[in-house]
Amino acid sequence: MSVAEMATHGTDERGFRSGVPNKVLHVDDVHKSFAGLHALSDVDLDVRQGETHAIIGPNGAGKSTLLNVCVGRIKPDRGAVIFDGNTLTGKAPHEINQLGVARVFQTPEVFLDLSVLQNVMVPALSKRDGYFNLNPFTAFAGETAIRDEAEEVIANVGLKYHIHSPASSLSRGDKRRLELAMCLIQHPKLLLLDEPTAGMARHDTNATIDLLKEIKENGMTKIIIEHDMHVVFSLADRITVLAGGRIIAQGSPEEIKNNPKVKEAYLGEEQV
Template identity: 60%
Template sequence: MGIVVIKDLNKHFAGLHALRDVNLEVEQGTVHAIIGPNGAGKSTLLNCFVGRLVPETGSITFDGRSLIGLRPYQINQAGVSRVFQTPEIFGDLTLLENVLIPAFAHRDGTYRLNLWASLEGEGDVRDQALQALEDVGMAEFRSVTAETLSRGDKRRLELAMCLVQRPKLLLLDEPTAGMSRADTNATIDLLSEISETGITMVVIEHDMHVVFSLADRVTVMAQGTPIAEGSPGMIKGDPRVQEAYLGAAPA
């Protein structure tokens, strides 16, 4: 049994059948990429998983527990952290505060009336947050306002915010979208370092360079359903995939 088990998932938007009988399993400790052309249902699948959308039928099990009907913050508390296509950070706050918030959420749960403690007094959480910034190489900018960072650095910060929660699963929605080549390569290096710690990752990605650098396993989706699954090497040679996806893009 994988850490993520998705069975017979269906989701409609008005007349569009966005997800058709999706079955997917992700093994613990692997990097699993989901690829496919625009409109294949990748993002819908992700949104069903994190609790933003509710599927009509089917089941989603994470770590032995059903996620259907849970709110996004409950799913995060179950051990799922996500990275957005456009980095979602707290722009008005400093880098350290950006990482402190998830660190407190990890320790204190969904709500705690912690208004008599001072931020300085919470040494343990502070140390964890500083360590997480250190791990992505941004500790020296802890007092900088997050909004002023470059796209690539925002992504690093967002990863630090996820990792400080020690998630069991990290979801990445096109982690290198809109990045320069240099930023993309730096992000790939960082992500492969993270995967070496044994954390399970699911990556939705368009950039084949990223997919083949990172993934242990690849699922190809088209028209709302997985059409092929295998190692990156197998997927590269699969004619169905060529037809549905790779054939359309210059190799």
């Protein structure tokens, strides 16, 4: 099974209607302020199923706050986030994950003391057993089906030769790959990626783009927050531009490239 097949495994039953891009995530009039500073104001956003939606904007635009609102880390002052018919607002991170939303963090968040294989098996167990399963006498080592799948996902993200290494021994780029594998094994309906190539060398960035493209080809919905325009324009189907906590533009990569507001606020004439 390829990464792309794994990514969409389990989403078919939802009935992806070809040619009719239906909404999978709806951010409805979200507002959030911190000590009087408006981090997000009147944010409305629709993400269609199967698309890769990039959220860009200068530093302090509110991109990460929006992502944190989506995963339950931050509760908005107003508005709601609706995913696949479920309101995410007010739900705990584990509940949101169980609904099918996985997240890759800006700084890689992995289980440093565990091996690469264990890192990937834990999310798989959580997907299978739910958010709590008290059975102290089921052998972790005996989970052969999950281990086989984990080994396959690990191989697909390029960590085959590190499978038994502790996660702490991996490079930053490899930790990002591991985190991606931890998300992919859950077959999420929506994958949120917060600067997935930050701090990577160019060849690692290109490898990550290829990996994400492979997932994209099979129709998994993704939201990417990214500063690197090369990554954004390589992957995004649609782009939302945030500035000062407000959406200033939305559209296809071509539309965004030619949007004067975006040129002014973020990209700069020369870059575009």
